[in-house]
Amino acid sequence: MPPPGPAGRKSTTREPIIQESEASEPEATRRDADVTESSRANRGWWDRNADEYQVEHGTFLGDDRFVWGPEGLDEVEAELLGPPEELKGRDVLEIGAGAAQCSRWLTAQGARPIALDISHRQLQHALRIGGSFPLVCADAGALPFADGSFDLVCSAYGALPFVADPRLVLREVRRVLRPGGRLVFSVTHPIRWAFPDEPGPEGLSVSGSYFDRTPYVEQDDEGRAVYVEHHRTLGDRVRDVVASGFRLVDLVEPEWPAWNTSEWGGWSPLRGNLIPGTAIFVCERD
Numbered sequence: 001m002p003p004p005g006p007a008g009r010k011s012t013t014r015e016p017i018i019q020e021s022e023a024s025e026p027e028a029t030r031r032d033a034d035v036t037e038s039s040r041a042n043r044g045w046w047d048r049n050a051d052e053y054q055v056e057h058g059t060f061l062g063d064d065r066f067v068w069g070p071e072g073l074d075e076v077e078a079e080l081l082g083p084p085e086e087l088k089g090r091d092v093l094e095i096g097a098g099a100a101q102c103s104r105w106l107t108a109q110g111a112r113p114i115a116l117d118i119s120h121r122q123l124q125h126a127l128r129i130g131g132s133f134p135l136v137c138a139d140a141g142a143l144p145f146a147d148g149s150f151d152l153v154c155s156a157y158g159a160l161p162f163v164a165d166p167r168l169v170l171r172e173v174r175r176v177l178r179p180g181g182r183l184v185f186s187v188t189h190p191i192r193w194a195f196p197d198e199p200g201p202e203g204l205s206v207s208g209s210y211f212d213r214t215p216y217v218e219q220d221d222e223g224r225a226v227y228v229e230h231h232r233t234l235g236d237r238v239r240d241v242v243a244s245g246f247r248l249v250d251l252v253e254p255e256w257p258a259w260n261t262s263e264w265g266g267w268s269p270l271r272g273n274l275i276p277g278t279a280i281f282v283c284e285r286d
Contacts, residue, residue, distance in 0.1 A: 026218035026226050033215045033228045035164045039118070039139055041217075041225040042162045046119035054099055054125050060262060063129050064104035068156050068186045069278035070267035071254040075105065080184045080252065080282050081152055087111040090151040093176065095140050095169075095185075096158010100126035103133050114150075116140070117158070141168045145176045153177060155185040161229055164215070166237075170244035174285055183246060183283040189253065189276040192266065193231045199268030204275075234279065241283050250282035 033041070046053075061067055066075035075081060081092075088110030094103045097115035099122060106113040116136045117123050123135045138144050140159035153173050160166050173183050194210040196203050211233065218227040232240065241248050256272025263269075267277045 024221070026220055028216070028218050030212075030214040031217050033164060033217050033225050033230075035141065035168070037225050038162060038164045038215070038228040038230070039141070041228045043118045043139075045218075045227040046117075047121040050098075050119055050121035050125060057264070060264070061099075061101050063099075064101060064108060066102040066105040066156070068252075068280055069254060070262070070264040071256050071272060071278055072260045072262075073252075073254040073278075073280075075102075078252070078280075080250070080280065081154060081182065084109050087152075091149065092152045092154065093143075093145070093150045093173075094158070095153060095155040095173070096160075097126065097135075098122045098158070099129055100131060100133070100135065102154060102156055104129070104131050107131060107133055111152075114145075116143070141165070141172060143172045143176050147175055148178045149176045151178055151181050153181070153183045153185075155183075157186055157188070160185055161187050164228075164230055166230075166232065166240045167244050170240055170246065174245045177285045179285060181285045182249075183285070184280065185283075186278050186280040187237070189279045190232060190234045190237065191275060192277060195266075195271075195275070197266035199263045199266055199271060201270070203266055203268075203271050237279070237281065241281060245286050246283035247286055248281065249284055250280075252280040252282065254278050254280070 068078065081087065087106065090111045092106050092111045092113040094100065094113055094115045097103055097117045100115035103113035103115040114134045114136060115126055116138055118139055120137050123137055126135055136144065141163060159169055163169055177183065191210060194206045194208055196207050213231050216229045217225050219225050238248060253276040256269055261269060271277065
């Protein structure tokens with residue numbers, strides 16, 4: 001689900017224990033951040049902020065829905081993983097699972113999901129809510145599974161917005177997918193990086209270059225990254241998918257529905273009716 005940076009944050013309906021917040025606000029900047037720094041920073045960020053995130057967005061996400069983004073596009077309607085009746089018996093890996101809402105929905109369809117997240121605290125929330133599927137704490141760039149372990153891999157705003165080398169993740173996903181397997185992932189729509197991350201009218205005027213790929217970094221007083229988000233243009237994302245051995249089947253840009261009156265970070269009905277907020281890539285392993 002959406003991050004809190006320049007382009008936003010996941011939740012359950014049950015109240016978790018709130019962890020103590022950081023003593024001081026980090027500095028927001030744009031600078032380079034490599035694979036190691038990005039992984040370390042984001043693991044720490046999600047561990048520290050998982051409780052707040054789960055409280056804030058629980059009503060919207062529920063405990064067992066499969067929502068692709070703030071627009072509220074539901075897999076029940078979208079069927080991007082395929083018809084629900086064909087999910088039964090499928091081995092599915094959810095990357096960046098958070099509290100594993102999507103994996104719970106998949107279980108209800110008869111699939112056999114595994115929920116993976118880099119954050120131990122996020123997976124504690126998944127454990128708190130419950131489920132009969134495995135939970136795995138690992139980095140998406142080094143998946144702890146054998147070749148050809150899964151029929152499907154899915155990720156709703158998980159991992160890919162936060163990694164410095166998305167092809168590393170995509171190649172790992174291809175490795176663990178069986179031939180003909182499908183990968184579906186959603187990310188912040190790249191065009192959003194040219195606009196301020198504001199839900200109101202101030203978020204409708206271009207404030208930066210769409211082509212500036214410098215990462216968004218929040219850092220502490222000593223200059224250590226505590227949160228990192230990476231920008232790729234739409235063309236970059238397509239090239240990453242193809243170069244990693246996938247065929248792009250569809251690119252979905254959900255429109256903002258009339259029923260959704262919620263604001264989520266920089267996502268809002270005002271902006272959602274004018275510019276896309278989410279991009280969903282439907283890919284198949286060659």
